Amino acid sequence: MNIMINGEKAELRDTISLQRWVEEQNIPHTTVIIEYNGEIIPEERWGYVELKQGDQLEILKFVGGG
Amino acid sequence: MNPLLECLKNTLGEKPFSRLTGAKIGIAGAGGLGSNAAMHLVRSGCQDLTIVDFDRIEASNLNRQFYFADQVGRFKVVALAENLKRINPDLHLRIETEEIGKENIEYLFADCDLWLEALDRAEVKKLFVEAAVTLGKKVVSASGIAGWGNSDALRIHQINSKLVIVGDLTSEVAQHRPPMSPRVSIAAAKEADVVLTWILGQGD
Numbered sequence: 496m497n498i499m500i501n502g503e504k505a506e507l508r509d510t511i512s513l514q515r516w517v518e519e520q521n522i523p524h525t526t527v528i529i530e531y532n533g534e535i536i537p538e539e540r541w542g543y544v545e546l547k548q549g550d551q552l553e554i555l556k557f558v559g560g561g
Numbered sequence: 562m563n564p565l566l567e568c569l570k571n572t573l574g575e576k577p578f579s580r581l582t583g584a585k586i587g588i589a590g591a592g593g594l595g596s597n598a599a600m601h602l603v604r605s606g607c608q609d610l611t612i613v614d615f616d617r618i619e620a621s622n623l624n625r626q627f628y629f630a631d632q633v634g635r636f637k638v639v640a641l642a643e644n645l646k647r648i649n650p651d652l653h654l655r656i657e658t659e660e661i662g663k664e665n666i667e668y669l670f671a672d673c674d675l676w677l678e679a680l681d682r683a684e685v686k687k688l689f690v691e692a693a694v695t696l697g698k699k700v701v702s703a704s705g706i707a708g709w710g711n712s713d714a715l716r717i718h719q720i721n722s723k724l725v726i727v728g729d730l731t732s733e734v735a736q737h738r739p740p741m742s743p744r745v746s747i748a749a750a751k752e753a754d755v756v757l758t759w760i761l762g763q764g765d
Contacts, residue, residue, distance in 0.1 A: 526683040528690055535724060537691040555726065557683035557690075558733035560707045560740050561594045 496548040507546060514541035527556045565649050569606040577761050581606035584760045587673030588612045589661055589689050591637040593740055594703055595679030596627035596644075597749035598756075603645045605757055609653045610645075613669050614638050615660040625742040661685055666692040675756050678702035679749070683733075690724065698723070701755040705729040706748040708738040715747050717755065727751045 496507050507516075513531065517524050529536055530553035531544055546552075562570070570578040586607055588595045591614035599612060614637045618628045622637075632640040638656035646652055659665060661680065666689060670676055676693045678700060680686050686702055693700035705728035706715065714729040727748050734740050758764070 526687055528687055528694075530720065533721065535691070535694045535721070537695050538687075553720075555704075555720070556730075557686040557702075557704045558731065559681060559683045560705075560732070560734035560745075561590050561592045561679050561681040561686075561703065 498546055498548070498550040498552060500552045501554055511546055512542050513544040513546060513552075516546060517541060522554060523556070526558075527554050529554055563649065563651050565604075566606065566651065573606070578606060580760050581757075582608040584675060584756075585609045585673045586611070586675045586677060586756060587670040588677045588679055589666075589670070589685075590614050590679035590681065591626075591641050592616070592622065592679065592681060593625040593742075593745035594706070594749045594752065595677070596637065596641050597625075597746050598677055598679055598753040599641060599645060600627050600648070601750050601753035602756060603648050603652060605753070607756075607760075608649070608651070611655040611657070611670065611673050612638050612641060613657040613659055613661055615658050625740055625745045661689065663688050663692075667696065670698070671696065674698065675759055676700040677752055677756060679752070681734075694724065699759055701725045701727065701752045703727045703748045703752055705732040706744050707732045707734040707740045709741050709744060712744055712747055715744060715751065717751060725755045727755070 497504055532551055536544055584607055588599055591612055616637050618633050618635055618637055618640060620633050628640055636658050638658055642654050642656050676698050678686055678689050690700055690702050704726055718726040
């Protein structure tokens with residue numbers, strides 16, 4: 496199945512939770528927020544989101560400095 | 562009514578003025594972003610601010626933060642309260658010297674309607690923004706503000722109706738890319754302007 500990640504097409508082999516996908520992609524989870532189909536999903540809910548065909552993810556990474 | 566507020570009320574009109582004075586704003590961090598954003602908000606008539614930072618002023622902060630040489634060593638929020646009250650003596654400020662973490666964000670900021678993220682560490686920025694999302698608060702955050710030059714890249718990223726991120730999203734503080742006053746101040750001013758827009762609506 497295909498999903499969109501930051502505007503680019505990506506293919507997933509199986510159904511997978513957002514949590515597991517973040518782990519597999521080695522995304523630095525402590526510094527990113529994720530928008531899933533237009534809604535920001537806090538990290539504690541990543542495990543409850545099953546990625547499916549046509550989903551759109553935006554990964555926003557924070558960098559330090561204030 | 563003090564002279565600042567009197568002038569603002571005349572300039573803006575009664576209704577916008579009372580929206581500004583009534584808005585409850587929470588500022589997480591009183592460093593380069595937080596101290597300067599607070600200054601802009603207070604000059605704009607915001608009266609009800611919660612400001613949280615556990616840090617003390619160091620000499621290295623004076624290159625960009627809204628503090629003065631004779632305030633080095635003091636708690637940032639205490640010095641900031643003094644500086645802000647020199648602009649508006651009638652401010653209603655709540656200041657806390659706590660380190661912001663996952664466990665205290667809600668307790669510190671639940672009373673605030675509009676949240677302004679002005680923290681240093683990327684990990685805590687994320688926690689703060691996610692807490693705002695969970696509680697349904699509007700939040701403006703900043704990411705990618707270090708260094709100098711190309712300041713037009715410090716853009717407003719409207720993620721959705723409740724989340725805005727200001728910055729170029731990439732310029733992290735590093736040895737060769739320290740935070741400097743112009744870019745930090747621009748980002749702080751833009752964060753403050755996002756808050757004003759939430760309160761007053763889009764300007765012309």
